[in-house]
Amino acid sequence: SQKIEQNSEALNIQEGKTATLTCNYTNYSPAYLQWYRQDPGRGPVFLLLIRENEKEKRKERLKVTFDTTLKQSLFHITASQPADSATYLCALRNTGGFKTIFGAGTRLFVKA
């Protein structure tokens, strides 16, 4: 069955360091991969989208890579700040429809 795996353990890093979050998937050939941020008690907020034919996408301090051979995406936050502390969700969508599959998310804590 289709499966998305994100590290269930929280990631704790020091302010100023680069945070790297991983999203792995199996039994799926996504056309698009998205990353969302979710704060406690709120709905997810879209951050970045990367297409299957793109290797890397950047937006300010954020960088996403997409390796369709490894079936993996990496999400990087450079120069991390305490305000970056949140849960980050990976989401996949194929070309066959609009159904989006989300991972369970990884909790990030950035310490000052």
Added chain:
Amino acid sequence: GAGVSQSPSNKVTEKGKDVELRCDPISGHTALYWYRQSLGQGLEFLIYFQGNSAPDKSGLPSDRFSAERTGGSVSTLTIQRTQQEDSAVYLCASSMGGIADTQYFGPGTRLTVL
């Protein structure tokens, strides 16, 4: 304009009762999604509406769950004969409707079934 809104924000009900959850999408958005998020879990797709097309109901967990979208705008998710395992946060999202478009989420409705 305003974002996606959902009501109520919290709902506590007794097992066996019916509940209705409401979603007001962003004006002009043709696509609307419902998801369920249980504690520590990812978002579980429930149903998708796009314009006047037949909805994709493939994620509804049982026939106790149904949803409608009136006039291409407001949507209501109905859960009949609620069970304790229905307790979760129910999230609604809307989008412009393109295949690679961004989904804008509401704050969710936290449903607790006693």
